[in-house]
Amino acid sequence: MAKKQSSNGKSRPKRTHPSGDERYTVIDRTMKRFKYEKDALVEVLHATQETFGFLSEDLLIYISSNLRVPLSQVYGVATFYHLFTFEPLGKHNCIICTGTACHVKGSAEIVSALSQRFDVKVGSTTDDGLFSLSTARCLGSCGIAPVVVLDGGILGKVMAEAMVKTIDEILLEEGEIQSTGEASP
Amino acid sequence: MNEKLTALREKEIARQAEVECRIFCCTSTACLSSGSSETLNVLESGVKAQNYQHHEAEVVQIGCMGLCSKGPLVRVETKGKPEDIYGSIDGELALQILAKHLPRSNQSKGESAKEQDDKPAQLREKIAAARKKRGLIRNAINPDLPFYAKQTKIVLSESGLLNPESLPDYLAHDGYTALDKVLNEMTPEQVCNEILASGLRGRGGAGFPTGQKWHFARNEVSDIKYVIVNGDEGDPGAYMDRTIMEYNPHRVLEGMMIAAYAIGASAGFAYIRGEYPIAVDRMRRAIRDARRQGILGKSVMGTEMSFNADVRIGAGAFVCGEETALIQSIEGKRGMPRMRPPYPSQSGLWSKPTVINNVETLASIPPIIQRGADWFASIGTEKSKGTKVFALTGQLTNAGLIEVPMGISLREIVYDIGGDVPGDAEFKAAQTGGPSGGCIPASHLDTPVDYENLNELGSIMGSGGLVITDSTTSMPEFARFFMDFCVDESCGKCVPCRVGTVQIRALLDKLLEGRGEAGDLERLEEICRVVSTTSLCGLGQSAPNPVLSTLRFFREEYEALLPS
Numbered sequence: 075m076a077k078k079q080s081s082n083g084k085s086r087p088k089r090t091h092p093s094g095d096e097r098y099t100v101i102d103r104t105m106k107r108f109k110y111e112k113d114a115l116v117e118v119l120h121a122t123q124e125t126f127g128f129l130s131e132d133l134l135i136y137i138s139s140n141l142r143v144p145l146s147q148v149y150g151v152a153t154f155y156h157l158f159t160f161e162p163l164g165k166h167n168c169i170i171c172t173g174t175a176c177h178v179k180g181s182a183e184i185v186s187a188l189s190q191r192f193d194v195k196v197g198s199t200t201d202d203g204l205f206s207l208s209t210a211r212c213l214g215s216c217g218i219a220p221v222v223v224l225d226g227g228i229l230g231k232v233m234a235e236a237m238v239k240t241i242d243e244i245l246l247e248e249g250e251i252q253s254t255g256e257a258s259p
Numbered sequence: 260m261n262e263k264l265t266a267l268r269e270k271e272i273a274r275q276a277e278v279e280c281r282i283f284c285c286t287s288t289a290c291l292s293s294g295s296s297e298t299l300n301v302l303e304s305g306v307k308a309q310n311y312q313h314h315e316a317e318v319v320q321i322g323c324m325g326l327c328s329k330g331p332l333v334r335v336e337t338k339g340k341p342e343d344i345y346g347s348i349d350g351e352l353a354l355q356i357l358a359k360h361l362p363r364s365n366q367s368k369g370e371s372a373k374e375q376d377d378k379p380a381q382l383r384e385k386i387a388a389a390r391k392k393r394g395l396i397r398n399a400i401n402p403d404l405p406f407y408a409k410q411t412k413i414v415l416s417e418s419g420l421l422n423p424e425s426l427p428d429y430l431a432h433d434g435y436t437a438l439d440k441v442l443n444e445m446t447p448e449q450v451c452n453e454i455l456a457s458g459l460r461g462r463g464g465a466g467f468p469t470g471q472k473w474h475f476a477r478n479e480v481s482d483i484k485y486v487i488v489n490g491d492e493g494d495p496g497a498y499m500d501r502t503i504m505e506y507n508p509h510r511v512l513e514g515m516m517i518a519a520y521a522i523g524a525s526a527g528f529a530y531i532r533g534e535y536p537i538a539v540d541r542m543r544r545a546i547r548d549a550r551r552q553g554i555l556g557k558s559v560m561g562t563e564m565s566f567n568a569d570v571r572i573g574a575g576a577f578v579c580g581e582e583t584a585l586i587q588s589i590e591g592k593r594g595m596p597r598m599r600p601p602y603p604s605q606s607g608l609w610s611k612p613t614v615i616n617n618v619e620t621l622a623s624i625p626p627i628i629q630r631g632a633d634w635f636a637s638i639g640t641e642k643s644k645g646t647k648v649f650a651l652t653g654q655l656t657n658a659g660l661i662e663v664p665m666g667i668s669l670r671e672i673v674y675d676i677g678g679d680v681p682g683d684a685e686f687k688a689a690q691t692g693g694p695s696g697g698c699i700p701a702s703h704l705d706t707p708v709d710y711e712n713l714n715e716l717g718s719i720m721g722s723g724g725l726v727i728t729d730s731t732t733s734m735p736e737f738a739r740f741f742m743d744f745c746v747d748e749s750c751g752k753c754v755p756c757r758v759g760t761v762q763i764r765a766l767l768d769k770l771l772e773g774r775g776e777a778g779d780l781e782r783l784e785e786i787c788r789v790v791s792t793t794s795l796c797g798l799g800q801s802a803p804n805p806v807l808s809t810l811r812f813f814r815e816e817y818e819a820l821l822p823s
Contacts, residue, residue, distance in 0.1 A: 111591075154750075155575050156576060157575035174494075174693065174740075175653050178728050211748075215289050215292050217327025218330065221292065
């Protein structure tokens with residue numbers, strides 16, 4: 075089936091997703107690039123997450139029906155890999171590296187300091203959707219351990235206290251501190 | 260080498276030879292995180308603002324220079340003078356570098372330029388002001404430092420010398436001459452024999468002779484064969500492969516193409532960790548540039564060989580570093596290992612003969628072809644030839660990326676290159692091989708580092724992570740840290756690994772929470788033994804190593820957790 079589609083992929087009428095969401099064209103383009111081969115599943119999931127930020131059930135169904143891969147298999151593959159997430163991230167996102175070098179340099183302290191201060195568990199988002207905290211297994215910047223990725227930028231040689239302060243300031247700046255501030259003593 | 264490439268190469272060599280002063284700024288991940296994008300920006304706009312001619316000064320982006328803990332690093336090459344290396348260069352110090360190493364700005368030319376933009380003028384003033392400042396000398400790094408002097412660079416030989424995003428620059432550093440040599444002067448069999456004779460062993464961890472692997476794949480009869488670059492470097496505390504791809508992606512590509520020629524492959528993939536965006540970017544760019552210049556494609560450098568390469572991005576599964584799991588992942592499935600045999604060299608990607616080599620292994624290939632197997636075999640120990648790149652991190656003064664000859668002692672690595680443990684704390688253990696490796700105590704610091712010796716100590720060479728811990732680290736706690744990792748990363752296919760690692764962690768938890776009982780250590784050892792002997796793949800088989808090796812060398816710390 076997939077093979078057949080690939081041969082006449084070009085002649086298919088250009089269509090947008092019924093929802094009118096333009097972002098679906100990114101998924102379409104990726105699938106087309108791989109000629110709708112089932113093997114492209116991981117690449118398509120990557121492109122989807124990059125575009126949408128996370129993989130919703132609708133997106134998985136969309137990929138499943140277009141690649142002709144059973145939904146169970148799409149779900150199985152997506153949940154196997156750590157990089158794929160199924161919930162939207164908070165407005166501000168903090169990833170703490172817990173690789174060996176960072177561990178030796180005290181990354182566990184940073185994790186507990188942040189999760190206490192902002193009352194959020196690792197791998198989840200605050201109730202108000204403002205701040206997500208997660209950990210990573212080595213970001214490969216071990217020379218400047220411990221490392222934290224805050225809103226996409228890598229910070230090296232991080233101290234727990236300074237990190238709490240930085241994030242406090244970011245949230246304060248946006249006038250967002252009220253909701254998280256109550257949680258702390 | 261065909262005329263087009265030779266012309267490109269000679270033009271670049273001539274161009275570089277003309278430049279009076281070349282300033283190299285590290286833009287690998289570690290330095291970028293220390294702020295090298297600002298340094299680079301100041302250097303580039305400063306050179307531009309001073310209106311130098313092309314032959315007077317240029318700023319070059321380079322990959323890793325090794326001493327990551329002192330980033331951002333800048334190297335200055337002035338005609339007829341010894342090189343200068345500076346560490347921890349921020350925007351302010353970058354101005355001082357410009358002031359010190361470059362001639363006074365070409366003011367007259369600047370003023371005659373049609374626009375009198377404010378910014379360049381301000382920048383010129385700042386640089387002029389920086390001439391009076393002192394302090395840069397404190398950031399100078401002596402190139403004869405033991406950190407550099409004790410290293411032997413083969414894989415990292417062009418470290419700090421070339422722009423990873425420029426194909427002409429690679430050609431100017433003898434790039435693709437090894438590929439040219441094998442295409443025109445050697446048969447595939449000769450290539451395999453040469454690599455076998457060099458004694459090169461897989462740098463991904465297991466240490467299988469690379470030449471032998473190639474022979475197996477070459478002997479298979481198939482319409483299509485594949486080469487895969489294994490860049491799924493999942494070991495926490497290791498970043499050799501990522502740095503190699505970031506600093507010299509063309510070298511990896513060249514090694515991959517030599518492997519392809521040797522086994523008769525027509526397509527290849529570079530499988531790179533999703534956490535390494537810069538490496539992905541630079542490999543993609545290298546492939547694109549090589550294709551444009553006819554190095555990749557239907558007729559490789561004008562010969563009959565046809566080869567195409569593409570990048571595949573991993574999605575964060577440690578087990579995908581295992582070759583059969585990696586293949587599953589490229590095929591778009593869950594990355595779970597399968598039984599071997601058949602080995603990938605017989606039945607790999609899409610059931611075709613496939614050679615999977617680690618990034619560092621492939622980066623070692625071009626120098627071996629250029630300088631000969633005998634030269635490579637003369638470095639290292641009897642069974643482990645050549646050099647190994649280590650990511651030397653943890654509690655050390657000089658953390659970073661190093662390349663040392665096999666057989667060097669751990670003591671030299673820790674004390675001479677690493678510059679000892681900072682502060683009052685003392686060296687306690689060197690952890691090698693990541694979650695599959697073990698901890699080596701101070702009493703074994705004089706062990707020569709090679710595959711066999713590390714195995715004997717209950718650790719492994721692994722991909723090259725070398726994390727130094729000091730007396731503040733509790734070993735049972737450290738073992739639990741690794742077991743946490745293995746529990747998380749077990750793919751769940753086989754029972755010993757899926758269940759065993761959870762049980763080991765539960766026992767460690769019990770001990771660390773002060774609920775230990777007599778007989779727990781024996782139970783721990785027994786479970787470890789079962790997991791290591793009965794698991795399906797390397798991840799499971801080596802998962803108990805951190806526990807077993809710390810039990811062996813730091814048993815008293817475990818015993819202290821038991822009720823007396």
